Amino acid sequence: MTDTAVEIRNVTKVYSSKRGKRSEEVQAVREMNLSIPRGKFFTLLGPSGCGKTTTLRLIAGFETPTTGEVFIQDKAMSKVSPNQRPVNTVFQNYALFPHMNVARNVAFGLEIKRVPKAERERLVGEALELVKLADMCDRKPSQLSGGQQQRVALARALVNRPAVLLLDEPLGALDLKLRKAMQIELKHIQEQVGITFVYVTHDQEEALTMSDLIAVMKDGLIQQLGDPVTLYKTPTNQFVADFIGESNFIKGKVDLLGEGKARIMIGGEQVEVSSGEGNLMAGQAITLTIRPEKIDLSRQGTGGLSGTVQDRVYIGTDTRYIVALHSSETVIVRVQNGCDSEAGEFAKGERVTVRWRPEDARMLMD
């Protein structure tokens, strides 16, 4: 066996809908190639309508690819119905069976597989123990809170020991505090059971918190695949840079190319950045992306961009400055409070210099 749990090869999914005489076609997933490594917490991240849920349903077997093939543990799945696939799903709205109590819900998959009663009870007990609901087994789903229902759904799927567990925005309906707690717990459970998790979310913070590997999706295409640190530090396009965390985008032109560095002209001023691995040419138009927390503000000095403080927002740990540059673009700067004591606070309307370390800015080709 290879180390690949799920492989998606050249998969395209087209939905066609008829409205009167006009029929519309929507490409939910386009020419996707993706391999999900075994035993990892893998996340499909993207805004709504980007095709992430469709991808999950293709793996589960609720949708069939228009073209291409899905492999699970190296087996082609096109002729395998959902109930025969070695995957289980935790649904967005939990989809617990309302007419069964918690224990019967969790035992459902085992009953179908005709696992003997004693063995079944042991496994159900273990699964409920894992999600800390052992004392709730006689309750009906309607008598549980949202968070508890979520755990039952998780136990019901995990008890079958699937090769891959699919989770479709399972924390979407929970309040913020519970969601944060469940994020850590989910990651913990994943490490404990060692099952491959494929997790769908539109929440970038959630994805960064839990995932070993993230695929950022937009319009049915994977924009970038990488671990959280790579995605945050070296986004390959503007969409990823913008979707994961907060980013500034500044348009400029390559002025001079040096050893591993480039000089960029922005609104008549020059800044230095690392040139990275791309093929740059002098005179090329590029977009610089810099995280707000990587920008330094000072009152004077050279080697930066000059600007004016347009607005200032105090948000507890940080202060956010919105600075208008010469080029009439604005950048957002985050300064940690209480750290930068020598510079102090900047007032609205004050002239400042905006600077960053060359390696903190990334160039994106237009």
Add this chain to the structure above:
Amino acid sequence: MSKLKLPSLGSIYFLAVCTLLYLPITLLIIFSFNNSTTLVFPLKGFTLQWYGQLFENRELLKAVGNSLMIGVGSSLAATILGTMGAIAIVRFRLPGRSVFLAVAALPLVIPYVILGVSLLILFNEVGIPLSAFAAGLAHVIISIPYAMLIVASRLVGFPDNLEEAAMDLGASYWSALLRVTIPICSPALLAAFLLCFTMSFDEYAIASFLVGTDATLPVYLYSQLRFPTRLPMVVTLAAILMTITMAVMLISEWLRRAGQTSGRKAQK
């Protein structure tokens, strides 16, 4: 001391409605014990003879039997077929779905007399003899739309990903249907069955065309109205049916409420 309150307009209205609804029924019950063949006041005296006559009347008992048989059989068949239709229109994207729905709901708007005549002609043509079976078949046709709509409303009310969840956990489609969909729909199935049964039980127009010699209760009752001396017996029968119906309704309501309160207790 509070002032003596005049009854409000609302309570007068309520009383009037109750009287209008229940006075005739009460009269039926009173006259069923009255020792006279005419239904007029003053009452003549207490008797159980009508009840005695009722239970000795073979023809009538046979009509009750026919009605029960047709009612149970046709509502069972209608509930099953209606459920299948409901699953088809709610859960599947069928081509020609709206046409199917319209055709299935057609018996709702066709007058029963017309349906009865046309079925009479049809059954003659295909060689189905006039019998309780023929009437039952007709009752299946008129009951299906009701059963289908009741079950469909329940199916719309719960998310179809429960079936997906069952299949995701290894159940085949049929197994998911039996273990998840049908149990969740069971109150609707019961409601559909009861409604179809009551419709069949008191349906006269179609049955009168099709039953042949197997008179159902409504058909028998109408035939007896020609004989004045049998009127008290008909009244008595009506009183019995009314009492049974009310008892069933009260019991089912009591069961429903008992279920609700026990559910609420468990939640605490």
